[in-house]
Amino acid sequence: MVVQQHRCGGGALAVLALTVAGVMTVGSGCSGAGGGGGDAAGERVAGGAPAGSPAAVVRRAAEELADVGSAEARTSMETSAGGTRVTIRGKGAYDFRRQLGEIEVVLPKDAAGAEEHRPITELLAPGALYMKNRGAGVPDDKWVRIDTTSLEDGNLVTGGVTDPTAAAELLRGAAEVTYVGRTELAGVEVRHYRGTADLGRAAREASPSSRGALTAAAKGFSTDTVPFDAYLDDDGLLRKVRHRFTFATEGPAVAVVSTLLLYGFGTPVSVTLPPEADIYTGRVQQGAGGPETP
Numbered sequence: 001m002v003v004q005q006h007r008c009g010g011g012a013l014a015v016l017a018l019t020v021a022g023v024m025t026v027g028s029g030c031s032g033a034g035g036g037g038g039d040a041a042g043e044r045v046a047g048g049a050p051a052g053s054p055a056a057v058v059r060r061a062a063e064e065l066a067d068v069g070s071a072e073a074r075t076s077m078e079t080s081a082g083g084t085r086v087t088i089r090g091k092g093a094y095d096f097r098r099q100l101g102e103i104e105v106v107l108p109k110d111a112a113g114a115e116e117h118r119p120i121t122e123l124l125a126p127g128a129l130y131m132k133n134r135g136a137g138v139p140d141d142k143w144v145r146i147d148t149t150s151l152e153d154g155n156l157v158t159g160g161v162t163d164p165t166a167a168a169e170l171l172r173g174a175a176e177v178t179y180v181g182r183t184e185l186a187g188v189e190v191r192h193y194r195g196t197a198d199l200g201r202a203a204r205e206a207s208p209s210s211r212g213a214l215t216a217a218a219k220g221f222s223t224d225t226v227p228f229d230a231y232l233d234d235d236g237l238l239r240k241v242r243h244r245f246t247f248a249t250e251g252p253a254v255a256v257v258s259t260l261l262l263y264g265f266g267t268p269v270s271v272t273l274p275p276e277a278d279i280y281t282g283r284v285q286q287g288a289g290g291p292e293t294p
Contacts, residue, residue, distance in 0.1 A: 073262055169214060172197075
């Protein structure tokens, strides 16, 4: 595995600290991880698979999702450091054409120093992340808005949920992709591909509304490659994708595994972004006894 050094300074990657407010303190240094797979350019899969090499098939994932329109989504983001493992889960729906979605994020018990935690509602929009029930001094009736193009990771991990469009657009940078084989996922026959995604290439080839966040992520990492496993059905629809990041800190290294599961394609999705009057403009505490941010 190639360890990539992430130029953070603690802002974007207090890994999930912005959202979780205490799941785990990451410190001020960060890195992402990359890995490789055999070069299978030109390999074709028999049995009615989408045409093209494995890399070409995977790179089309974002376009295929935009064509189908929308889907229901389940997410998980698992962090592991020093023998401690924390998993944050989400469930919702996403419109790939408008790049709008709503995910209810559930924090694990005691993640923020209490037994039970209200789910955090996240609204995902081009260039923005809105969070409600943020805690840390934010009034219950207010939303926190974050400009994802200002995050050094482009909101690939900061929000506790990798934006479904960003997860798919990241695959535009797919390289060294191998076809692993057929398997079954939630009763659907899928094809499993494994490879690495180049953030720089993904940012250059991303849709205009996604380019800003991925460009920020590409600039934030000194090495662009991110390992992934992608599962596509016979129509070329992305059913599941898992990206693996590793962040080096002042303490033990932190591994972050972000997984997106898509199903219920074509489900109507209605997302209303909050008006300006409902956006909290005060200071947000980063964690118990921690610093505050505007």
